Amino acid sequence: MISFKGLFAVVAALVANSVAAQPNHLLKIATLAPEGSSWATVLRTIDADVRQETDGNVGFKIYPGGVQGDEKVVLRKMRIGQLHGGNFGGQGVSQTLPDVLALQMPFLFDSYAEVDYVLEKMDAFYRQGYEGRGYIFLGWADIGFVHILSQQPVATVEDMRAQKVWQLPDEPLTSVLFRLAGVTSVPLNIPDVLLGLQTNLIDVVYASPSATIVLQWFTRAKYVTQLPINYTLGALLIDKRAFDKIPAEDREHIHRIARQRMAALNQRNRRENDEAMTVLQANGLSLVEVNPNDVETFKDLVTSAEAELVGQAFSREAHEQIARHLQDSRRTSP
Amino acid sequence: MVAKHLLTMLLLTTLAFGPIGCAARLQSALVGSLIEDVSAATARHDDLDLVASGVPTFLLLLEGLLVANPQDPQLLLSAAEIYTSYATLVEVDDPERAKHLYHRGKVNGLKALALRLSQPDLLQAPYAEFIRVTDDLEASDLPTVFWAASSWGAWISANIESMAALAELPKVIKLMQWIVAQDETFQYGTSHVFLGSYYAALPPMLGGNPEKAAEHFDRAVAIGKGQVLMVYVAKAKFYARSTFDRALYESLLNQALTSSADAVPELTLQNIAAQRQAQILLDQADDFF
Numbered sequence: 249m250i251s252f253k254g255l256f257a258v259v260a261a262l263v264a265n266s267v268a269a270q271p272n273h274l275l276k277i278a279t280l281a282p283e284g285s286s287w288a289t290v291l292r293t294i295d296a297d298v299r300q301e302t303d304g305n306v307g308f309k310i311y312p313g314g315v316q317g318d319e320k321v322v323l324r325k326m327r328i329g330q331l332h333g334g335n336f337g338g339q340g341v342s343q344t345l346p347d348v349l350a351l352q353m354p355f356l357f358d359s360y361a362e363v364d365y366v367l368e369k370m371d372a373f374y375r376q377g378y379e380g381r382g383y384i385f386l387g388w389a390d391i392g393f394v395h396i397l398s399q400q401p402v403a404t405v406e407d408m409r410a411q412k413v414w415q416l417p418d419e420p421l422t423s424v425l426f427r428l429a430g431v432t433s434v435p436l437n438i439p440d441v442l443l444g445l446q447t448n449l450i451d452v453v454y455a456s457p458s459a460t461i462v463l464q465w466f467t468r469a470k471y472v473t474q475l476p477i478n479y480t481l482g483a484l485l486i487d488k489r490a491f492d493k494i495p496a497e498d499r500e501h502i503h504r505i506a507r508q509r510m511a512a513l514n515q516r517n518r519r520e521n522d523e524a525m526t527v528l529q530a531n532g533l534s535l536v537e538v539n540p541n542d543v544e545t546f547k548d549l550v551t552s553a554e555a556e557l558v559g560q561a562f563s564r565e566a567h568e569q570i571a572r573h574l575q576d577s578r579r580t581s582p
Numbered sequence: 583m584v585a586k587h588l589l590t591m592l593l594l595t596t597l598a599f600g601p602i603g604c605a606a607r608l609q610s611a612l613v614g615s616l617i618e619d620v621s622a623a624t625a626r627h628d629d630l631d632l633v634a635s636g637v638p639t640f641l642l643l644l645e646g647l648l649v650a651n652p653q654d655p656q657l658l659l660s661a662a663e664i665y666t667s668y669a670t671l672v673e674v675d676d677p678e679r680a681k682h683l684y685h686r687g688k689v690n691g692l693k694a695l696a697l698r699l700s701q702p703d704l705l706q707a708p709y710a711e712f713i714r715v716t717d718d719l720e721a722s723d724l725p726t727v728f729w730a731a732s733s734w735g736a737w738i739s740a741n742i743e744s745m746a747a748l749a750e751l752p753k754v755i756k757l758m759q760w761i762v763a764q765d766e767t768f769q770y771g772t773s774h775v776f777l778g779s780y781y782a783a784l785p786p787m788l789g790g791n792p793e794k795a796a797e798h799f800d801r802a803v804a805i806g807k808g809q810v811l812m813v814y815v816a817k818a819k820f821y822a823r824s825t826f827d828r829a830l831y832e833s834l835l836n837q838a839l840t841s842s843a844d845a846v847p848e849l850t851l852q853n854i855a856a857q858r859q860a861q862i863l864l865d866q867a868d869d870f871f
Contacts, residue, residue, distance in 0.1 A: 280785050284742055314785025315826045315870075439786045461745055463789050467709040467752045524745040531749055532708025 271299065271307035273494045275486060278316040278325075279335040286520070287335050287389060287482075288312035290513040294506055301501040306494055319343070326487045333486035335389055341483045345377050347566040349421060353557075354478040354550045355543075356570070357393075360518060363479055365577040366570055373569060378483075384491040386484040386503065387510030392456035392521040393476035397469035397528075399451040401536040405429050405545055411451035414441055420561040421478075424553045441465060456480065457524035458517070472528050475538040475546075484510060621660075625848045630855055637668045648690075655694050659726060662691030662733040673740065684737040691733035698723050705753075712753050716760045724761060724768050731757035735776065755780060770849075771805030774798040775816050782820035795821050809845045811856035814838040819863055828871040835860040 281287030288310065295308035316322055316331060319340035325331040334340060341348045351370075357363045367388060378385040396402045400411055408431045415422050415433035426433040436444050444450040445468035453465050454477060460466045484506060491499065529535055538546075558567045620640065627633050644661050651657055665687035673680035696702035704715045719727060735754040741747035758780075761773040778798030784790030799817040806813050814834040822831035838860040843853035 280787050282784055282788070286743070313783070313824055314787060314790075315824055318785070318787060439789070439791070442789065458745055461749050464752050466749065520743075520745055527745045527749045530746070532710065 271302075271304055273306045273490075273498075274309055275306070275332040275490060276309045276311065276330070277333040277335065277484075277486075278311040278314075278322045278331055280314040280319065280337060281335065282313040285312070286513055286516050290389075290509050291335060291484075294502075294509050297505040297509070298498075298502055301505060302498040306498050306502065329487075329490075331487075332490040333386075333484070335482065335484045337389075337391065337482040341481070341485075344381060344383055344485065345374070346420075347374070347377055347562045348481070348483070349557075350562040350566040350570055352421065352478050352480050353554075353567075354421070354425070355547050356574070357479045361581065362574060362577050366573045369573040369576075370566075370569060373566070378485060379488060382488045383485040384488050386486060386506035388514065389482035389484060389510060390514035390517040391480040391482055392458065392517060394454050394478050394480055395457055395460075395476060395525070396452060396454045396473040397460055397465055397533070398453075398471045398473070398536075399448075399469065401471045401534070402452060402473050403536050403538045404542045405431075405549060408452065412449065413452040414444065414450040414454070421553075421557065424556045424561075425549065428553050428556075429549055438463070442468065445469065456521055457528060458520045461524050461527060466528055466531060466533060469533060471536050472525075472533045473536045473538060475543060622848070625851055627851050628844065628854060630851060630858070633851060634668075634671055637664065637671075640664065641668065653697065655697050655726065658690045658694035658697075659729045662687045662694060662729045665690065666733040666736045669736065669740070677740070681740050684733070684740045687733035688737035691730035694726050695730035698726055709752050709756075713756055716756065719760065719764075721764060724765060727757050728761055728769055728773065731761070732772075732776070766801060767805050770810045771802040771813070774802035774805065775813055778802065779816050779820040782824045785824070790824070792821070792825055795824075808837075808841065809853075810849060811838040811841055811843065811853045811860070814841075815856050815860050815863065818860070823870055826871070828867065831871070832864065832867060835864045839864070 277291055279287055279291065291308060291310045291312075295310065299307045311331075316325060319334065319336055320343070322331055322334045322336075323340065323344065326333065336344070342352075351366075357366070375385045398407075398411060400407065402408055402411070408429060413426065413431050413433045415426060415435045417435040417437060422433070425431075434444065434450050436450065441450070441453055442464055445453065445465060453460070453469070455463065455465065457472075460469075460472075466472075491502075494502070554567075558564050624633055641661075641664055644657060644664065648654070648657050648661060665683050669680045669683035669687060672683060692705055696705060699705070699715060699718050701714075701718070704712055704718075731754050734750065735758075738747045738751050738754065755777070758773045758776050761768055762777065766774060775798070778795045780795075781791045781798065782795035786792070799813065799821055802810070802813045803817075814837045818831045818834035818838075822828075822834060839857055841853075843857060844850040
């Protein structure tokens with residue numbers, strides 16, 4: 249059992265260590281994810297590895313739990329040099345590089361195997377895209393496949409039309425899709441969604457299964473649609489000006505460590521989402537299956553939206569490259 | 583993704599060998615009064631290390647009593663409370679062992695709560711049905727609900743990587759809200775501290791609410807009349823950090839450190855633990871800000 253003396257020794261050692269090991273390059277990294285979450289923990293792990301591999305020349309200072317503000321504020325602080333990076337969720341990644349939206353089109357990917365294949369092939373494309381905008385890309389952070397939670401079953405587009413559907417304000421993909429589908433959408437910011445469900449302002453929400461648990465949306469829904477809608481992801485980004493000041497050898501260490509650790513994070517997040525899907529059902533949500541014909545109707549809707557989205561919300565180049573790699577992936581492993 | 587530290591450190595200061603107010607009233611008056619006397623003496627003690635080293639013995643005694651009286655509500659509740667408190671101490675060195683202890687705390691707490699309900703199955707039911715649990719509760723259930731919810735919440739915090747555990751958190755919040763509605767001053771307003779910490783631990787984008795957090799902490803300070811030092815520690819740790827207010831963080835911790843620990847005798851041990859925690863957090867300020 250711990251004695252408090254033991255605890256004090258540990259704390260004293262930590263303090264002594266952090267004083268001795270003040271790195272020459274301290275990268276200040278923010279994330280909305282709270283301390284102890286997989287997203288924050290991966291930053292701590294990367295920090296420990298980087299300090300070791302660079303002999304203490306480079307370290308991260310981590311600000312978890314949104315203490316530095318939302319992602320917009322973090323990006324602004326990065327521009328003025330107050331912060332140097334962030335582990336961004338959906339909004340942050342697409343604000344910095346809209347072509348990320350091309351990866352998040354509904355019904356694009358059928359499996360994680362396809363996701364991994366395409367992301368690998370598109371690595372240079374996105375890396376360069378971010379670099380052109382002043383960010384160093386250190387890896388994707390998997391959020392997962394989005395599922396629909398609802399008060400009445402959602403198995404068809406008509407089911408969507410019959411209910412009040414939540415929309416994230418100004419989100420470009422859903423803006424077009426819901427209009428084309430004739431769906432009544434109610435724009436609400438994420439912090440207001442739970443109350444919106446409680447007061448019947450909205451009946452239909454959508455998020456990754458683990459997010460619906462964290463945000464407690466599952467407590468106010470009766471159904472979860474089995475059909476995955478779209479794949480969503482975040483990214484670990486560093487301000488290029490700060491990164492370029494680090495010696496080339498250390499930059500390589502950081503890239504290698506981050507790649508490895510972010511891959512492990514993604515595996516963990518995928519396991520969590522799988523578990524979350526089971527937990528939703530254990531908590532009384534009924535699974536709604538979508539029959540193949542109705543899946544096609546959903547997909548046709550997305551295809552008709554492409555005319556408005558491709559070249560507008562994201563570049564045609566990104567869209568076409570992804571489509572080509574996806575075809576290759578399906579050809580090699582049907 | 584709820585903060586790992588949402589409850590563990592909080593509980594270190596709230597529960598750790600705090601006043602075992604609802605100590606066992608056994609059929610055997612002799613043993614019952616012994617447990618009450620030990621509990622009261624413990625809460626008033628000023629040597630945390632001494633108390634901590636005596637806990638396992640106390641727990642084994644309780645387990646023995648539970649073998650003979652498996653349905654005794656007071657024994658179950660004491661077990662919930664002491665396992666949870668002890669687990670917070672063990673967790674620093676041995677998180678896996680702590681998980682087993684938290685589990686024992688949760689199981690005993692829920693057993694005690696189930697005894698109070700006409701439909702005990704509701705505890706395991708989906709949230710929409712679970713909320714009917716509070717229709718069944720009355721003022722005399724306060725201690726049971728408080729310790730059941732506290733041990734349940736601590737178990738969730740220790741298993742935060744488990745989606746199944748995280749999905750149980752809304753139930754604990756519901757019970758804590760019931761306590762606040764029933765008697766917000768119960769246990770010196772500790773339920774306010776729990777809810778304040780919960781709302782402060784997450785950013786608004788993930789369900790947090792700094793304004794609500796501040797309201798809960800302010801009520802807890804008012805109820806505790808400045809004599810419950812863990813309120814300052816929790817507000818610093820969760821609220822001042824999440825609002826990135828270093829001046830507030832340091833002033834709250836200094837307030838805890840300079841206040842008298844034994845103004846209320848039964849809070850002595852808890853306050854000493856809070857002051858130790860405050861010193862550690864103060865020393866770590868540079869890591870957070």
